[in-house]
Amino acid sequence: MKLEFNYKKYAKNAILIEISNTSDENSLENLLLYKKSIELFYNKAIVEVVSSYNSLLVYYESTIEDFYSEFQVLKSLVPEGASDLGFKKRLWQVPVYYATAVAPDLVSFATAKSMTIDRVIALHTTPIYTACFFGFLPGFLYLAGLDAQLDMPRKNTPELALEKGAVAIGGNQTGVYPSKSPGGWHVIGSTPLQFFDRDSEKPCFVSPGDKIQFISISEKEYNDISILVDSKIYHPKSILL
Amino acid sequence: MMGKVAVIAQGVYTSIQDLGRFGFSKFGVPKSGAMDQEALRWVNLILGNHENDAVLEWVMQAPILKFSAPTCVCVTGGDLAVFLNDIPVGCYVQVVVGKGDVLRVENTSKIVYGYIGVKKGFQSEKKFKSRSWYTGITDKIKLNKKDEISYLKHVDKGAKFAKIAAKVYAKPTTILNVYEGAEFSLLSIKQQKMLWGHSFSISNTRSRMAIQLIGKLQNTLPPIVTSPVLPGTVQLTPSGTLIVLMRDCQTTGGYPRVLQLSEDAINSIAQHQAGSVVQFNKVAL
Numbered sequence: 128m129k130l131e132f133n134y135k136k137y138a139k140n141a142i143l144i145e146i147s148n149t150s151d152e153n154s155l156e157n158l159l160l161y162k163k164s165i166e167l168f169y170n171k172a173i174v175e176v177v178s179s180y181n182s183l184l185v186y187y188e189s190t191i192e193d194f195y196s197e198f199q200v201l202k203s204l205v206p207e208g209a210s211d212l213g214f215k216k217r218l219w220q221v222p223v224y225y226a227t228a229v230a231p232d233l234v235s236f237a238t239a240k241s242m243t244i245d246r247v248i249a250l251h252t253t254p255i256y257t258a259c260f261f262g263f264l265p266g267f268l269y270l271a272g273l274d275a276q277l278d279m280p281r282k283n284t285p286e287l288a289l290e291k292g293a294v295a296i297g298g299n300q301t302g303v304y305p306s307k308s309p310g311g312w313h314v315i316g317s318t319p320l321q322f323f324d325r326d327s328e329k330p331c332f333v334s335p336g337d338k339i340q341f342i343s344i345s346e347k348e349y350n351d352i353s354i355l356v357d358s359k360i361y362h363p364k365s366i367l368l
Numbered sequence: 369m370m371g372k373v374a375v376i377a378q379g380v381y382t383s384i385q386d387l388g389r390f391g392f393s394k395f396g397v398p399k400s401g402a403m404d405q406e407a408l409r410w411v412n413l414i415l416g417n418h419e420n421d422a423v424l425e426w427v428m429q430a431p432i433l434k435f436s437a438p439t440c441v442c443v444t445g446g447d448l449a450v451f452l453n454d455i456p457v458g459c460y461v462q463v464v465v466g467k468g469d470v471l472r473v474e475n476t477s478k479i480v481y482g483y484i485g486v487k488k489g490f491q492s493e494k495k496f497k498s499r500s501w502y503t504g505i506t507d508k509i510k511l512n513k514k515d516e517i518s519y520l521k522h523v524d525k526g527a528k529f530a531k532i533a534a535k536v537y538a539k540p541t542t543i544l545n546v547y548e549g550a551e552f553s554l555l556s557i558k559q560q561k562m563l564w565g566h567s568f569s570i571s572n573t574r575s576r577m578a579i580q581l582i583g584k585l586q587n588t589l590p591p592i593v594t595s596p597v598l599p600g601t602v603q604l605t606p607s608g609t610l611i612v613l614m615r616d617c618q619t620t621g622g623y624p625r626v627l628q629l630s631e632d633a634i635n636s637i638a639q640h641q642a643g644s645v646v647q648f649n650k651v652a653l
Contacts, residue, residue, distance in 0.1 A: 135550055136653040138628050141598060143550050177393045177596040179620050184596035188390060194653065261396035262594060262620030265504055269594065269620075306504045323395070325495055325505055331395050 266323025
């Protein structure tokens with residue numbers, strides 16, 4: 128099914144592009160292809176494109192003179208075929224230490240779910256998650272694909288600080304906290320990987336559209352990888368899809 | 369040669385700001401930048417700086433600063449009383465500063481955000497092409513007593529007080545020009561009329577991230593799927609409260625986006641204290 132788009136004036140220097148027909152499995156991928164097509168057409172110094180589940184926000188460095196001719200330009204950039212833009216996806220293996228020492232909510236989560244901790248780990252490490260987009264915090268990825276058996280309403284009162292690397296569940300979503308932050312999600316593990324590097328112009332190793340799998344690791348592996356990450360010599364493992 | 373500003377008193381939530389970040393929202397990095405960008409532009413225009421040079425932004429109460437080397441400074445944001453070594457020197461003017469001089473500002477016009485600039489801007493660390501301070505992005509997020517900030521020494525060869533003739537400061541407007549937001553059309557006619565017909569006052573719940581308004585709008589809209597937002601986006605929460613997103617806002621949000629403030633309106637609302645009353649005026653894009 129071919130995607131159709133709505134174009135809305137958002138601000139003097141911003142246009143919102145929304146998918147107007149019901150989205151299917153490939154809508155995220157098509158949206159990201161469209162994003163890439165716009166970025167290739169424009170210099171990144173004059174346009175930035177923010178993607179989310181079903182829309183793109185095109186933000187211009189300067190004021191848009193004529194919205195309707197700009198809409199025409201954007202419409203002309205809808206990709207016809209799929210892969211001619213060289214859109215490559217990766218599957219990232221994200222090591223997670225699932226243990227009460229680093230995950231304050233692991234026991235209460237398992238208890239509330241009437242599951243063993245091993246069962247929680249198995250259900251969390253089985254799916255291949257899709258990285259949809261960044262939001263909420265620098266480097267925070269919205270992941271799709273949580274097993275419905277792990278759905279858990281957010282805490283009524285958010286914690287003042289979840290640790291950097293916290294792997295958590297909130298509602299039907301799961302994610303990794305890239306920095307210490309207040310949060311209402313249930314922490315079930317911790318990853319030693321750095322999801323946001325403020326010292327790099329490309330601060331995130333995952334790109335929207337990539338896949339993620341969580342791998343359960345031991346305390347020793349957690350400590351070993353942490354040391355390598357702190358020394359900036361650890362390269363996250365991935366395979367090209 | 370570098371000069372240093374020594375912080376004698378830190379002011380309130382004083383931070384380094386410029387025009388903010390462009391090109392990093394896709395990683396979830398907020399835009400940041402001066403809350404009142406009009407006031408920032410004046411500082412840099414009066415000092416003959418680049419428009420993106422970094423200034424100090426303070427909230428309600430200005431810091432007291434001591435300069436280690438000659439430069440020129442300028443204070444903007446409101447009709448403020450500015451003193452150099454306790455001698456009144458005025459705002460929205462270029463003031464020549466010598467070694468050991470102390471700059472002090474009294475918030476006589478009760479503005480929220482004030483700005484202090486120096487010739488060629490403050491030389492703090494750059495992250496993602498901006499010096500704007502933000503948690504997790506820059507080392508510092510607010511100024512503390514005894515901090516030092518670098519600037520480039522500058523000996524002024526022109527007039528002692530290069531005045532800009534026109535009176536450039538205008539009070540922030542209470543009529544805010546806004547555009548229809550992405551979910552505006554989902555509101556009922558009655559709800560839409562509420563937005564135009566009513567006054568909303570500014571609540572105490574405000575920060576560089578957002579300003580919450582007092583006055584509820586009956587909300588029948590469901591949450592939206594998480595979508596991009598910008599500074600100036602007005603969200604309608606499930607309880608019917610309107611939240612105006614500001615410069616440090618997140619890059620995405622899950623509440624309906626009912627309005628979008630014009631750039632002038634963002635600068636204006638930033639300067640309204642709690643209790644001030646504003647009205648929305650619909651303009652077409």
